[in-house]
Amino acid sequence: MAEQSVSIYRSMKDLPSTHLLGTGTPMCAGCGGLEALNQLYDIIGEKSVFVNAAGCMTLLSVYPFTPFRGSWLYTAMASAPAGAQGVRDALDILIQKKRMNPDDDMQVVVLTGDGSAYGMGLSATSAAMERELNFLYICYDNEGYGNTGQQFSAATPHGAKTATSTGSAGYPGYKKDLFAIWAAHKPAYVATIVGAEPVDLARKIEKAMSMKGPRMLIALSPCPTGWDFDPKETVAIGKLAVKTGVWPLKEYVDGQVQHTKVPRERRPVEDYLELQGRYRHLFEPEKNVRLISEIQKRVDDYWSNVED
Amino acid sequence: MYRIRFHGRGGQGMITASRILGSAFFLEGYEVQDAPRYGAERRGAPIFAYVRADDQPIYERGVIAQPDLVVVADDSLIPVPAAGVLAGVDDHTVLLINSDESIETWKQRLNLCCKVFTLPAQAEERAELRFMGATCTGAAARLLGAVSRDNLARAIRDELAEMADAIVEKNLAMALDAYDRMQQYAGSVTTKTQTGAGDYRKPAWIDLPFEDARISAPDIHASANSTEVRTGLWRTLRPVIDYERCNQCWWVCSTFCPDGAIKVIERTPEIDYDHCKGCMVCVVQCPPHAIEAVPEQTAQLQDAEQGASS
Numbered sequence A: 001m002a003e004q005s006v007s008i009y010r011s012m013k014d015l016p017s018t019h020l021l022g023t024g025t026p027m028c029a030g031c032g033g034l035e036a037l038n039q040l041y042d043i044i045g046e047k048s049v050f051v052n053a054a055g056c057m058t059l060l061s062v063y064p065f066t067p068f069r070g071s072w073l074y075t076a077m078a079s080a081p082a083g084a085q086g087v088r089d090a091l092d093i094l095i096q097k098k099r100m101n102p103d104d105d106m107q108v109v110v111l112t113g114d115g116s117a118y119g120m121g122l123s124a125t126s127a128a129m130e131r132e133l134n135f136l137y138i139c140y141d142n143e144g145y146g147n148t149g150q151q152f153s154a155a156t157p158h159g160a161k162t163a164t165s166t167g168s169a170g171y172p173g174y175k176k177d178l179f180a181i182w183a184a185h186k187p188a189y190v191a192t193i194v195g196a197e198p199v200d201l202a203r204k205i206e207k208a209m210s211m212k213g214p215r216m217l218i219a220l221s222p223c224p225t226g227w228d229f230d231p232k233e234t235v236a237i238g239k240l241a242v243k244t245g246v247w248p249l250k251e252y253v254d255g256q257v258q259h260t261k262v263p264r265e266r267r268p269v270e271d272y273l274e275l276q277g278r279y280r281h282l283f284e285p286e287k288n289v290r291l292i293s294e295i296q297k298r299v300d301d302y303w304s305n306v307e308d
Numbered sequence B: 001m002y003r004i005r006f007h008g009r010g011g012q013g014m015i016t017a018s019r020i021l022g023s024a025f026f027l028e029g030y031e032v033q034d035a036p037r038y039g040a041e042r043r044g045a046p047i048f049a050y051v052r053a054d055d056q057p058i059y060e061r062g063v064i065a066q067p068d069l070v071v072v073a074d075d076s077l078i079p080v081p082a083a084g085v086l087a088g089v090d091d092h093t094v095l096l097i098n099s100d101e102s103i104e105t106w107k108q109r110l111n112l113c114c115k116v117f118t119l120p121a122q123a124e125e126r127a128e129l130r131f132m133g134a135t136c137t138g139a140a141a142r143l144l145g146a147v148s149r150d151n152l153a154r155a156i157r158d159e160l161a162e163m164a165d166a167i168v169e170k171n172l173a174m175a176l177d178a179y180d181r182m183q184q185y186a187g188s189v190t191t192k193t194q195t196g197a198g199d200y201r202k203p204a205w206i207d208l209p210f211e212d213a214r215i216s217a218p219d220i221h222a223s224a225n226s227t228e229v230r231t232g233l234w235r236t237l238r239p240v241i242d243y244e245r246c247n248q249c250w251w252v253c254s255t256f257c258p259d260g261a262i263k264v265i266e267r268t269p270e271i272d273y274d275h276c277k278g279c280m281v282c283v284v285q286c287p288p289h290a291i292e293a294v295p296e297q298t299a300q301l302q303d304a305e306q307g308a309s310s
């Protein structure tokens, strides 16, 4: 196994105590995506250009206000990786022509929702990885089209209620395995993160920042509005996603997938589902044991294939 | 034509309230228009919705400029200029405010001659807030005097058809209770003929020169200037740190705050109330439970008292 690099983030006490991203953004109170963004922006820093595909987060910078200290650019839903290519090329040309000092170079960061990452923008992302574009891709995954009222996306989990998947069975499809799809391109780095596990998140961003090439991250983003829970539960739900095994924290480096936090005794998925209004139909008017066990079985099957 | 505007915060059910009222009017045989207006902001942020109802086809479009009835779910919105609660309110307008303060206080404070009604604010528990919309619709329907009890109930059942039975029943009970309580004021709302398109007079336009793209493109050259936006106004609950109990772990509240509104200086956390949206994540996550959720109104009253005594 490759030698483990030493992280400066050993415990929560090593995390920054003041934050770089500006307050006063229009994200919902309790937004899990914004929580993750706050944490990762502290590490990425202001020498960055964010290329943001349409979604909740494009409301971060609504003229004349921005929370970013560096640059930010808006693109259509499918086009952020193409936008990132343009920005990267422009920076490279400026450096090459000595119109910019290499020390002033910036990280090019794509920021998109799951609607873009798992769906509309997947082909542009695939092409960017193929070209080995030197960029960071962050997908905040709120498991639906949040900005337009939580319609289902290719990231919506089986059985969840969305604006377009109602009824007693919820969404009939299955969440796409974007981690595996991305990893199959053999990019420099792929990882899953969640704002409720900040040390794991910090280490992964730190690692990604030390590399070049396509570095791809998916942040599970509990969404009080779309998932229908009290905003104060955002972190509790994020932690439960990990403890129930619903959201495996893992990374892909050098052709190997490693799990970075294996829940020793997995809590039943019910503990996670029951807190969220989008799964209320699984518990009321009576408990849908069949569907809950199906969800549990998929999680169990996943972990039975994980060697530790 | 009846023109009704509903004001609230995202998550308080005002959009649904306006839809229910619109449906109830429709069941009464009216032509109806009902539209929500969201800003670029979300749950907790000021939003409004409006309903027009007439016995003839409605050709009027857009936001209601001169309302006959204004329903306010959250009285903390009234002093927020951006919420536009008082826009176009004149002597004929009826104001229905969800508030614990008296009608007289509101009339005096706002210097208004119009009719004001209040609904005593409900439980401060966030779980109860979702029924506030129903209470507002019920009271509004009675003040209008144009919607029967039966059609109000039917509209609620229709509009909430997808919700669990217990929730529909709770909404029904709240709405009908408010409807009954307003009995003696039935028909307080009057309509007003509005300026027609024919009488439209062109405003005194000011010509703005077309600037070079470098100036006119919406580029933001500032850094982190979103702090100018006071999202603290969204808050209905305020997290308050008990510094005696805080064990100065220093990271938990600050790291988890979705808005980055808690900074830690020399191991002491400090909440930025200008920007805290009141999600209460810190209250739940603080290991020694040193952060308490205080209703914003109570906290503001305490602030005012302290300010007066010092």
Ligand SMILES: Cc1ncc(C[n+]2csc(CCOP(=O)(O)OP(=O)(O)O)c2C)c(N)n1
Binding pocket: A054, A055, A056, A057, A076, A077, A078, A112, A113, A114, A115, A116, A117, A120, A142, A144, A145, A146, A147, A148, A153
């Ligand atoms: C090509 C295209 N189609 C539709 C839209 C309208 N639109 C804007 S945001 C959005 C939802 C995006 O969902 P997601 O990527 O999951 O991000 P989220 O809203 O959840 O943050 C849609 C459909 C668009 N901007 N571009």
Ligand code: SF4
Binding pocket: A026, A027, A028, A030, A031, A032, A033, A034, A056, A142, A146, A147, A221, A222, A223, A224, A225, A226, B042
């Ligand atoms: S809809 Fe969800 S993802 Fe979008 S801003 Fe609100 S909480 Fe965040």
